[in-house]
Amino acid sequence: MARSPITPDEAAEQETLGARIREFRERRGLQKQELATALGVDPSAITHIEAGRRSVNTSRLNTIAKILGVSVLALLDDDSPLGELAVAARTGSPSDLNADDEPMVERVRALAELSHVLDEGGVRALAAPAAPAVSIRRWQQDSTALASWTLGQLSRRYLNEEPGVLDDIEDVLGVDVLCVPFAHGPLGMSAHLGNIRIIVLNSCQDRRISRFTLSHELGHVLGQAHSPLCVTKGFVNTDPHERFANAFAAQLLAPDDNVRARFPDQDAITPDNLIRAWLDYGMNWKALVYRLHNAGVTNAAGRNELLKRSVSGWATACTDKRLCDLVQRENRGPSGAHRAPRLLTQRCAQGYLQGVLSIRPYAGLTRIDEYEATEELDAVSAVDC
Numbered sequence: 076m077a078r079s080p081i082t083p084d085e086a087a088e089q090e091t092l093g094a095r096i097r098e099f100r101e102r103r104g105l106q107k108q109e110l111a112t113a114l115g116v117d118p119s120a121i122t123h124i125e126a127g128r129r130s131v132n133t134s135r136l137n138t139i140a141k142i143l144g145v146s147v148l149a150l151l152d153d154d155s156p157l158g159e160l161a162v163a164a165r166t167g168s169p170s171d172l173n174a175d176d177e178p179m180v181e182r183v184r185a186l187a188e189l190s191h192v193l194d195e196g197g198v199r200a201l202a203a204p205a206a207p208a209v210s211i212r213r214w215q216q217d218s219t220a221l222a223s224w225t226l227g228q229l230s231r232r233y234l235n236e237e238p239g240v241l242d243d244i245e246d247v248l249g250v251d252v253l254c255v256p257f258a259h260g261p262l263g264m265s266a267h268l269g270n271i272r273i274i275v276l277n278s279c280q281d282r283r284i285s286r287f288t289l290s291h292e293l294g295h296v297l298g299q300a301h302s303p304l305c306v307t308k309g310f311v312n313t314d315p316h317e318r319f320a321n322a323f324a325a326q327l328l329a330p331d332d333n334v335r336a337r338f339p340d341q342d343a344i345t346p347d348n349l350i351r352a353w354l355d356y357g358m359n360w361k362a363l364v365y366r367l368h369n370a371g372v373t374n375a376a377g378r379n380e381l382l383k384r385s386v387s388g389w390a391t392a393c394t395d396k397r398l399c400d401l402v403q404r405e406n407r408g409p410s411g412a413h414r415a416p417r418l419l420t421q422r423c424a425q426g427y428l429q430g431v432l433s434i435r436p437y438a439g440l441t442r443i444d445e446y447e448a449t450e451e452l453d454a455v456s457a458v459d460c
């Protein structure tokens with residue numbers, strides 16, 4: 076049977092899709108030949124597809140999306156912001172993304188896509204308060220200003236690791252936080268693009284490192300970093316954007332006024348005070364010492380002197396022996412926790428009840444089976460009626 080000719084609308088769609096495929100292929104730095112080989116077709120087929128002269132079936136579209144590292148939605152939806160995320164991965168360390176990073180990148184992309192689909196379906200993201208604009212060139216002043224704005228928004232609850240800090244970041248700042256263990260993945264990642272604001276933390280990391288990572292990613296998201304997708308493998312200070320995020324994190328965990336009150340002068344640098352600060356700020360030792368240096372509490376020579384001993388070393392020198400016990404009891408191991416991003420989870424529930432989404436995303440985020448999830452949400456909607 077002869078194929079019926081396609082309608083003008085279908086032809087236009089095919090052309091748009093072809094152009095998107097070409098755009099993502101080029102941004103990915105792939106030659107036509109390479110895409111053709113990966114797909115198992117002749118390069119001329121790619122030319123036809125990209126020119127909109129040839130249709131693409133669903134299974135081939137899935138394969139193309141996979142090869143280009145984008146979602147199918149990003150290819151089909153001309154306005155989708157997801158394409159930006161697909162190619163924008165940027166790492167804090169000099170090395171590029173490798174295979175170990177991919178699962179976390181995939182997770183972030185999936186969450187971003189979910190947020191976008193919900194938004195399109197009318198289940199909008201929480202309107203976040205407008206953070207002060209920052210200039211990366213003035214990283215020192217602007218990271219201080221942004222950190223103090225953030226602490227103000229959170230009513231300073233960031234100090235002392237209040238258990239509700241992640242909930243606050245979501246409810247007050249409109250940034251979703253997902254914690255998930257990745258044995259070999261990066262420390263964390265963040266995405267920010269329009270209404271999409273997501274932080275993913277690797278819970279296989281030391282808690283103090285995780286806390287700093289959370290703060291660092293928050294700096295990227297609130298500071299509207301250069302790149303919509305940031306990946307943290309370590310804390311490097313050679314890149315200005317990374318320097319900004321690191322300074323922001325340090326100020327959030329150990330605010331200026333608090334540091335100055337604890338250490339008004341050199342004489343205040345005693346083992347007891349140092350250990351109290353370490354316990355309260357929840358930073359690792361090196362980050363704390365650098366913070367004291369940046370806050371002007373100690374000079375470079377003093378900083379190097381402080382780094383000669385470890386936390387345990389300083390703890391044994393404390394006159395208050397309870398501090399020594401506290402250091403020993405401090406749990407520095409990874410939590411290994413799973414934590415669903417609450418804002419997105421609530422929106423998925425709402426999306427399901429409004430017929431925008433299937434039950435699957437809600438079940439996936441809450442890690443309960445689809446049948447139970449359906450029962451749970453249907454019960455909620457019955458009560459609402």
Ligand SMILES: [Zn+2]
Nearest residue numbers: 167305307320
């Ligand atoms: Zn970073």
